[in-house]
Amino acid sequence: MTHKKANIQELDQVVIRLSGDSGDGMQLIGTLFSDTAAFSGNDLATFPDFPAEIRAPLNTAAGVSGYQLHFGKKVHTSGDLSDVLVAMNPASLKTNLKWAKKGATIIADEDNFNDKAIEKAGYLSNPLIDGSLAGYTLIKAPMQKIAQETLRELKLDQKSVNRTKNMFALGILYYLFDKPTKFTLKFLEKKFAKNPVVAEANKLILQAGFHFADTIEAIPSTVVSKSVLPKGRYRNITGNIATAWGLMAASEKSGRPLFLGSYPITPATEILMELAKHRNLGVKTFQAEDEIAGVCSSIGASFAGSLACTTTSGPGLSLKLEALGLAVITELPLVVVNVQRGGPSTGLPTKSEQADLLQALFGRNGEAPMIIIAASSPIDCFYAAFETAKYSLEHMTPAILLTDGYIGFGSELFMIPKMSDLPEIHPPIAAANSAFKPYARDPETLVRQWAIPGTEGLRHRIGGLEKSDIEGQVSTDPLNHEKMVKYRADKVQLIAKRLPLQEVFGDNEGDLLVVSWGGTKGALYSAVEKMRSEGQSVSHVHFRYINPLPSNTKEVLSGYKKVVVCELNSGQFVQYLRMNFPEIPYLQYNKVQGLPFTVAELVNNFNNILKEI
Amino acid sequence: MEPIINTIERSAVKLTVEDFKSDQMVKWCPGCGDHAILRAVEKVLPEIGYKKENFAFISGIGCSSRFPYYVQTYGFHSIHGRASAIASGVKIASPGLSVWIVTGDGDSMAIGGNHFIHLIRRNIDVNLLLFNNQIYGLTKGQYSPTSPLGSHTKTSPYGTIEHPFNPGELVLGAQGTFFARGVDVNPKLMTEIMFEAAKHDGTSVVEVLQNCVIFNEGAYNMLTDKENREERLLILRNGEPMIFGKNRDKGIRLNGTRLEVVNIGENGITEKDLLVHDQHSKDPGIHLMLAKMSYPEFPVAMGVIRSAKSETYDDLMEQQITEIKAKSKIKCMDDLLNSGETWFVE
Numbered sequence: 014m015t016h017k018k019a020n021i022q023e024l025d026q027v028v029i030r031l032s033g034d035s036g037d038g039m040q041l042i043g044t045l046f047s048d049t050a051a052f053s054g055n056d057l058a059t060f061p062d063f064p065a066e067i068r069a070p071l072n073t074a075a076g077v078s079g080y081q082l083h084f085g086k087k088v089h090t091s092g093d094l095s096d097v098l099v100a101m102n103p104a105s106l107k108t109n110l111k112w113a114k115k116g117a118t119i120i121a122d123e124d125n126f127n128d129k130a131i132e133k134a135g136y137l138s139n140p141l142i143d144g145s146l147a148g149y150t151l152i153k154a155p156m157q158k159i160a161q162e163t164l165r166e167l168k169l170d171q172k173s174v175n176r177t178k179n180m181f182a183l184g185i186l187y188y189l190f191d192k193p194t195k196f197t198l199k200f201l202e203k204k205f206a207k208n209p210v211v212a213e214a215n216k217l218i219l220q221a222g223f224h225f226a227d228t229i230e231a232i233p234s235t236v237v238s239k240s241v242l243p244k245g246r247y248r249n250i251t252g253n254i255a256t257a258w259g260l261m262a263a264s265e266k267s268g269r270p271l272f273l274g275s276y277p278i279t280p281a282t283e284i285l286m287e288l289a290k291h292r293n294l295g296v297k298t299f300q301a302e303d304e305i306a307g308v309c310s311s312i313g314a315s316f317a318g319s320l321a322c323t324t325t326s327g328p329g330l331s332l333k334l335e336a337l338g339l340a341v342i343t344e345l346p347l348v349v350v351n352v353q354r355g356g357p358s359t360g361l362p363t364k365s366e367q368a369d370l371l372q373a374l375f376g377r378n379g380e381a382p383m384i385i386i387a388a389s390s391p392i393d394c395f396y397a398a399f400e401t402a403k404y405s406l407e408h409m410t411p412a413i414l415l416t417d418g419y420i421g422f423g424s425e426l427f428m429i430p431k432m433s434d435l436p437e438i439h440p441p442i443a444a445a446n447s448a449f450k451p452y453a454r455d456p457e458t459l460v461r462q463w464a465i466p467g468t469e470g471l472r473h474r475i476g477g478l479e480k481s482d483i484e485g486q487v488s489t490d491p492l493n494h495e496k497m498v499k500y501r502a503d504k505v506q507l508i509a510k511r512l513p514l515q516e517v518f519g520d521n522e523g524d525l526l527v528v529s530w531g532g533t534k535g536a537l538y539s540a541v542e543k544m545r546s547e548g549q550s551v552s553h554v555h556f557r558y559i560n561p562l563p564s565n566t567k568e569v570l571s572g573y574k575k576v577v578v579c580e581l582n583s584g585q586f587v588q589y590l591r592m593n594f595p596e597i598p599y600l601q602y603n604k605v606q607g608l609p610f611t612v613a614e615l616v617n618n619f620n621n622i623l624k625e626i
Numbered sequence: 627m628e629p630i631i632n633t634i635e636r637s638a639v640k641l642t643v644e645d646f647k648s649d650q651m652v653k654w655c656p657g658c659g660d661h662a663i664l665r666a667v668e669k670v671l672p673e674i675g676y677k678k679e680n681f682a683f684i685s686g687i688g689c690s691s692r693f694p695y696y697v698q699t700y701g702f703h704s705i706h707g708r709a710s711a712i713a714s715g716v717k718i719a720s721p722g723l724s725v726w727i728v729t730g731d732g733d734s735m736a737i738g739g740n741h742f743i744h745l746i747r748r749n750i751d752v753n754l755l756l757f758n759n760q761i762y763g764l765t766k767g768q769y770s771p772t773s774p775l776g777s778h779t780k781t782s783p784y785g786t787i788e789h790p791f792n793p794g795e796l797v798l799g800a801q802g803t804f805f806a807r808g809v810d811v812n813p814k815l816m817t818e819i820m821f822e823a824a825k826h827d828g829t830s831v832v833e834v835l836q837n838c839v840i841f842n843e844g845a846y847n848m849l850t851d852k853e854n855r856e857e858r859l860l861i862l863r864n865g866e867p868m869i870f871g872k873n874r875d876k877g878i879r880l881n882g883t884r885l886e887v888v889n890i891g892e893n894g895i896t897e898k899d900l901l902v903h904d905q906h907s908k909d910p911g912i913h914l915m916l917a918k919m920s921y922p923e924f925p926v927a928m929g930v931i932r933s934a935k936s937e938t939y940d941d942l943m944e945q946q947i948t949e950i951k952a953k954s955k956i957k958c959m960d961d962l963l964n965s966g967e968t969w970f971v972e
Contacts, residue, residue: 052969240971248968258962265959272719274711292947293954294962297718302744306711309704309741313684313715316702317723321715339705428971429963466682466700466716466723474694476703477687486650487695 021191023236026085028092029186032109033101035068035078038179043080046186049196050084051249051426056240057084058391058535059249060091060423060609065279065363072130077108086238089390089535091423093611097189099182101125101156103134118150120185122178124157154225156181163221164214173211177218184222191236194219243428250427252391252420252532253280256324256350257287259398261294264320266399267406267438272319274299274310276329279362280418281352284324304332308349312336315345316475318442318465320402322348326418327356327369334376340411341381341501343475344452344461346440347411348402349383352421355607364607365419367531368582373413374560374589380498382505384412385559389534391425397557399435406440408508409460415559417581419609420532446470451485452497459504506561515563519545519552522572524626525619528599529579530556530586533610537579540615551619556586562593570597574626577602577619579610630825634676634724641672646681650695659810659836660689660757664696666816667726667755671699673817674824676724683726684713686733689764689838690757693728707738710745713752721940724824727754732762735771735791746800748939749828753820756793756831759838760845767841779841794917794931797831798910804830805917806930810837811850815861815928822930828938849926858921862929867900870925877901878916878924885915887924905933 029046031039040061047059062079069076083092098113100106102125113119126141140146141153156178164174180197187194198216205212250258264271273296275285289298297319301307308323315321325333330351340347353369355361373385384404388397394416405412443449443462449471454461464471473485481488482496517526518541529537534555541553554569556562570576570590577600578587584601591599602618604610646668654660671681681699685691687706694701700723704712709727717725734742734756745752761779762768769779769786772793776785797805804826806819816834823830835846849858860870860878868878869890877900879888888895901912913932920926956962 048967054971242971244972246964246968246970248963248966258959261962262959270719272715274715291956291962292950293956294958295947295951297943297947299714299718301711302740305708306714306741306744309708309711310715310718312704313702313712313717314719315715316712317682317716317720319719321719335705336708343702429968432958432960432963465720467679467720469677469679472679472698472700474683474701474703476694476701477705478703 021234021236023238024085025238026083026088027097027190027235027237028081028083028095029097029099030079030081030095030109030112031099031182032077032079032105033099033179034071034105035064035066035076037078037101038176039078039080039101042179042183043082045183045197045200047082047084047249047424049187049192050082051247052196053192054239055084055237056086056088056242056426057082058088058091058423058425059083060419063363072102072104072133074104074108074134077105079109081112084237086240089539090609090612093613097186099186101178101182103131103136103140106140107134107136113149115148116150118152118189119146120152120154120182122156122182123153124155152185152229154181154185159221159225160218163217167210167214169210169214173214177214180215180219181222181225184219185226188223188226189234191234194223242426245428247426247428249424250391250395251283251422251424252388252394252416253283253352253422254287255391255395255427256388256398256414256416256421257284259395260288260320260322260348260402261291261296262395262432262435263399263402263406263438264296265294265432266435267320267402267440269318269320269406269440271296272299272311272314272321273297273324274301274307274314274321275324276301276304276307278304278326278329280354280421281324281326281329281350283421284350284352304329305336308333308336311347312340312343312345315340315347316343316466318463320346320348320406322350322402324350324352326352326354327372328359330369330372331376335378337383337411338377338379338381339477341377341383342477342479344409344501345411346405346409346463348398348405349411349413350398351413351415353415353417361607363418365417365532365609366581366605366607367417367533368585368605369415370559370582370585370589373415380502382502382560384408384410384505384508385415386412387415387531387557387559388420389531389555389557391420391423392427393557394420395427403436403438404508406438407460408458408504409441409463410505415531417532443468443471449473450483451475452480453483454500458507459500509561509564512558512561512563514565515554515556515569517552517554517569520550523552524550524574524623525552526570526573526576527551527553527579527619528556528570528576528590529553530559533579533581536610536612536615539612540619543612543616544619549623551623567594570594575600575622577622579615581605581609630674632827634680634722636675637677641675641678643668643672645678646671646698648696648698652696653692654689655840657839658689659759659834659838662810662813663755663757663816663834663836664693666813666820667697670817670820670824673821674724680723681726682716682723683728684709684716685728686738687764688730688733688762690728690730691733707733707736708741709733710738710741710754714745714748714750717750717752717940718943721751721944725752727752729754729756731756731758731760731770731772731793735793735796743796743800746797746802746829746831749803749936751827751829751938751940753823753830754832755820756833757836758793758833759836759842761838761842763838763841792918793831793833795914798914798917798932802831802932803828803934803936804930805833805913805932806830807833807835807926807928809835809846809850809928819930822933826933827941828936849921858925860919860925860927862903862905862916862927862931864903864905864930867897867902869897869900885919885924905930906935908934910934
């Protein structure tokens with residue numbers, strides 16, 4: 014299907030926000046539009062925004078489920094405000110209009126704007142006719158009516174007819190952005206292969222949406238520029254799936270079987286679900302009775318020679334902390350993935366925050382340092398998970414990978430790597446019948462050996478009581494304890510020698526250095542890139558390695574008139590930097606709303622800082 | 627004892643007690659029941675016959691949990707209550723190991739209660755030795771979840787006001803497939819039931835009534851005194867009628883839905899009227915009644931109370947992996963990375 018319009022405008026990038034009731038299928042059409050955009054050459058990033066409730070009451074704000082996608086030439090985030098907002102009912106419009114740009118195109122299912130739904134959403138009058146949307150381009154589509162008329166002959170029940178409405182909205186979007194419908198048509202045939210009538214109904218409604226848009230002369234059609242992605246094979250991937258695959262890749266590279274002990278918790282559960290699928294590659298997943306059993310079973314599996322992992326989110330990490338101390342003192346490899354969410358306590362389960370940094374760094378009794386790495390984007394979850402596993406295995410030290418709900422649920426286009434291009438992983442496994450001592454260390458790295466039960470000649474014991482250097486006997490000797498505390502700390506710090514140097518985007522000196530870490534990279538990078546293109550003296554340094562910090566950290570932070578540390582918390586990384594490099598005069602930009610940074614607010618803030626120089 | 631046949635690699639040479647003697651100083655109090663349990667374990671490990679590197683002992687916290695230091699195997703002395711969870715990971719990751727959990731009534735019945743019941747429910751093939759001394763020893767004499775109602779301890783100076791757990795009842799309630807009870811003063815029985823536990827496929831729980839000489843001295847004297855032990859303990863033997871007493875003149879009979887003690891020879895009662903122990907019975911009904919028998923109404927049941935066949939978690943895991951691997955087209959990470967919807971960007 015092609016369309017015949019002549020007045021086509023070209024844009025570098027576009028943000029679409031889809032919103033509807035939880036059961037309206039917004040996530041599905043979001044994914045389908047993403048696939049089509051990707052297949053037709055756009056770069057993209059997506060973010061689903063759904064409520065904690067599974068099916069809140071119909072037509073209420075609590076039940077609104079959203080999906081945002083940002084596509085175009087080069088995309089680093091799922092976008093600030095949307096150019097197009099799809100609102101399937103009044104509650105969706107009410108809750109999502111604030112995420113639409115002024116003058117955005119709004120596509121609404123006018124059949125759903127009845128008196129009852131309007132009242133439930135908290136409107137006093139129908140926003141589609143009372144003039145309150147005058148500043149927007151409004152497309153009022155009678156989705157329900159058209160669906161009923163179109164599908165009359167198929168004799169479907171009312172519920173099935175209503176469920177096709179999301180395809181109508183998708184059809185309109187395909188027309189608006191000059192996208193082919195063929196990928197979705199193929200998907201529908203495959204998905205409903207066993208129910209050809211439903212397949213046909215969805216296909217008809219997709220096409221009906223497309224034709225409906227074609228007949229409304231007022232809509233300008235838009236072509237969004239193709240991406241400038243490097244040549245290669247691509248797929249779309251969410252951060253959580255990428256994390257799971259990164260761990261699997263590390264297992265294959267290291268030759269250590271993968272074990273995951275985990276307890277379901279939003280927003281980390283998808284990693285457990287993904288790994289549970291892969292018995293085909295020998296992955297053992299253990300859905301534990303609680304968070305503590307999740308980490309403890311993993312510590313047991315690590316003792317037994319596996320690449321052992323546990324996945325969780327903030328409250329779950331709190332429950333695991335005691336066991337992490339055990340992993341620290343027994344010097345076993347262990348990967349803990351914390352997909353951060355808004356806290357404290359149950360907090361904001363489906364919203365994102367970076368507020369577990371200090372918990373990850375310091376949340377254990379005694380001095381119990383761990384490796385901490387923070388993933389910077391959905392794709393980076395793959396590489397960060399791989400690296401976390403690599404350093405943990407090679408340095409016999411438990412490690413925490415921090416991601417967050419935003420990058421965990423968000424997706425990006427992933428250039429598929431070849432396994433042969435990933436670095437090797439060599440855990441220090443003790444040879445059978447060798448002169449093994451539990452706490453004998455490599456003099457350069459301070460790493461002990463891993464003697465795997467079942468191996469001849471290496472029977473030994475480890476445990477949570479302090480042990481003597483080298484021999485590993487229970488020891489309360491004061492000087493030995495001090496020495497072991499120092500060994501454990503130095504072992505982690507020595508990893509900095511192997512880490513790549515911290516890179517700076519921009520210049521090594523100037524007016525402003527913007528500092529960030531973890532899942533906010535895309536927004537910070539976009540903001541700095543924009544300001545630099547306008548000639549401002551702004552540079553960006555984004556940290557992935559938190560503990561240890563890269564060895565040139567102090568150097569890269571020096572040389573700027575102002576340094577601003579931006580975080581989705583009240584200032585945790587900046588405290589950590591102050592502790593390590595107190596001589597730098599840090600400014601802070603913090604947001605604790607369960608929401609990602611927008612590029613616009615960052616640019617605005619940085620401009621204000623520059624004004625004061 | 628008949629050899630144990632399973633997939634754990636066996637030792638090519640005959641091992642002895644010396645192969646499992648640790649070089650560590652045993653720091654339990656003189657006279658503690660733990661010493662006898664240690665000797666029973668040292669004795670049973672060579673009998674089991676696996677390669678000596680294939681044993682792993684995992685413990686939590688408490689006096690009992692020092693055990694891994696005192697036996698020469700792979701050992702892991704972990705944190706309070708978590709031995710069951712750690713051992714689950716060890717066995718699932720490495721099914722070729724014979725995994726033993728050593729724990730106490732505080733470690734497993736209180737702080738580790740959740741892991742204990744779920745280990746049993748999953749039927750992971752490990753052996754759990756529960757040293758039950760009805761007291762917290764290492765923290766110096768506070769009551770535990772198995773202390774009898776009314777126990778006077780440092781944290782219950784006026785007597786406890788909470789009902790104790792009967793570990794056997796808890797095991798069977800969690801769908802346990804193996805439960806045995808021994809006592810520290812009967813080393814022969816301990817060795818026998820430990821061997822049976824090792825032989826059982828699934829979670830084997832061995833409760834050992836163990837005397838704490840310092841904080842709960844004589845807790846089991848009324849059962850174990852030479853004078854009374856034959857009258858007050860019923861040693862179960864599979865396939866044999868349940869007889870006890872110095873003169874072997876007492877037995878257990880099922881009367882309606884309840885057990886009762888009867889005197890053989892009185893009121894025309896013969897051995898034929900007695901219950902015959904069937905430890906393999908799938909239905910745990912009688913096993914539960916046996917586990918709950920308590921003095922003075924009943925003798926306390928000792929030996930293997932239940933040993934029922936059921937699939938183990940670790941076997942099912944390995945089976946699933948073999949089956950799914952055979953069916954799947956994805957053989958390595960490159961296959962997975964390139965599976966599903968992918969496209970080429972020029």
